[in-house]
Amino acid sequence: MSTVTIDHISKSFGESLVLKEINETFQDGEFVTLLGPSGCGKSTILRIIAGFEKPTSGNLYIDDQLVTGGKTFVPPEKRGIGMVFQSYAVWPHMNVFDNVAYPLTIKKVSKSEIKKSVEQVLEITHLTQYADRFPSQLSGGQQQRIALARAMVAAPKLLLLDEPLSNLDAKLRESMRFEIKEIQKKTGISVVYVTHDQSEAMTMSDRIFLIHRGVVQQSGTPVEIYDTPKNQFVADFLGKVDFFKGEAGNGRIVFPAMDGQSVAYDGPLTGKVDVGIRPENICFSPDGELQGVLETQYYLGDVDDCRVRAGDTLIRVIANGYEYHSLKEGQQIRMAVRSFMVFEDDGSLDQMLKIRT
Ligand SMILES: Nc1ncnc2c1ncn2[C@@H]1O[C@H](COP(=O)(O)OP(=O)(O)OP(=O)(O)O)[C@@H](O)[C@H]1O
Numbered sequence: 001m002s003t004v005t006i007d008h009i010s011k012s013f014g015e016s017l018v019l020k021e022i023n024e025t026f027q028d029g030e031f032v033t034l035l036g037p038s039g040c041g042k043s044t045i046l047r048i049i050a051g052f053e054k055p056t057s058g059n060l061y062i063d064d065q066l067v068t069g070g071k072t073f074v075p076p077e078k079r080g081i082g083m084v085f086q087s088y089a090v091w092p093h094m095n096v097f098d099n100v101a102y103p104l105t106i107k108k109v110s111k112s113e114i115k116k117s118v119e120q121v122l123e124i125t126h127l128t129q130y131a132d133r134f135p136s137q138l139s140g141g142q143q144q145r146i147a148l149a150r151a152m153v154a155a156p157k158l159l160l161l162d163e164p165l166s167n168l169d170a171k172l173r174e175s176m177r178f179e180i181k182e183i184q185k186k187t188g189i190s191v192v193y194v195t196h197d198q199s200e201a202m203t204m205s206d207r208i209f210l211i212h213r214g215v216v217q218q219s220g221t222p223v224e225i226y227d228t229p230k231n232q233f234v235a236d237f238l239g240k241v242d243f244f245k246g247e248a249g250n251g252r253i254v255f256p257a258m259d260g261q262s263v264a265y266d267g268p269l270t271g272k273v274d275v276g277i278r279p280e281n282i283c284f285s286p287d288g289e290l291q292g293v294l295e296t297q298y299y300l301g302d303v304d305d306c307r308v309r310a311g312d313t314l315i316r317v318i319a320n321g322y323e324y325h326s327l328k329e330g331q332q333i334r335m336a337v338r339s340f341m342v343f344e345d346d347g348s349l350d351q352m353l354k355i356r357t
């Protein structure tokens with residue numbers, strides 16, 4: 001159980017500044033996830049916390065003890081941290097049991113205690129039946145679980161996990177998510193978890209830190225980040241969203257590209273805005289404010305994924321399949337927007353969309 005305080009930490013590799021003044025505290029017993037696209041700096045933050053990388057400036061505290069900063073540098077092995085690296089390394093000459101036991105063996109823990117602890121984590125990571133095998137006789141996902149078991153066996157107060165489930169199939173991934181979360185809740189250890197998988201972040205985290213280009217764009221509970229994103233990038237990164245250019249004023253937002261159709265709006269912004277609508281927040285409804293022509297409809301079993309043309313714009317609607325499967329392509333249809341997000345048009349959306357295409 002540890003607090004981690006990242007105090008104005010920046011990191012450059014040569015000319016390139018990859019972390020820009022990160023200033024955050026992770027609480028005792030908290031499950032924190034660093035989420036963001038490839039190259040945004042997630043692993044670098046984790047490696048600085050672990051002590052495998054030194055920041056260019058700033059201080060790092062674990063439980064109020066300065067571990068990196070000024071002339072102070074506490075080496076990784078003295079930080080009481082368990083870590084699974086993105087490129088996990090297991091000892092090829094040791095069998096699974098000995099690999100997992102390693103952190104306890106070097107601490108000179110008694111044989112009977114080692115056996116008990118190792119068997120417990122092997123069970124949790126579904127590796128019991130492979131205890132006698134060598135890594136070369138195991139799949140990538142099984143090797144990844146050895147790394148996870150080894151990081152947990154010494155019951156560290158802080159566990160740093162860098163994409164620890166990336167090599168597992170979907171089913172095992174889901175069950176391991178649940179197992180890691182359960183262990184964390186039971187033991188109360190602090191976890192800093194790195195992923196670019198948003199559903200993993202949503203299901204496991206107490207708080208998510210969404211990072212883009214070395215800056216924390218927003219932090220908050222999964223609900224806060226999903227429902228009230230601070231900017232277009234955050235809205236786009238979590239979940240599905242379509243953006244529409246609008247003009248806010250006189251209690252409405254007008255969409256020029258939808259032949260001037262509009263929705264009611266009582267928020268504070270006026271003038272040019274970017275409106276984000278999540279497709280699950282728009283539905284077909286006879287008295288809805290927007291209308292268009294149903295252009296395509298994909299039946300997905302549980303829902304219908306539809307595109308409706310309004311002027312020059314395509315609007316995506318995820319509709320309940322059972323209720324709407326009788327709709328015909330080409331038919332005029334009305335839509336009600338249950339909720340939407342409004343952002344100032346500061347040019348960032350255009351930039352984002354340009355990078356994507
Ligand atoms: N040792 C290094 N030398 C030079 N540049 C580096 C070094 N380590 C990382 N970088 C650069 O720093 C940036 C952040 O890297 P980092 O590994 O933290 O990204 P990430 O968010 O973990 O990405 P991914 O999701 O792909 O793992 C990248 O642009 C990367 O190329």
Ligand SMILES: [Mg+2]
Pocket residue numbers: 042043044086162
């Ligand atoms: Mg990484």
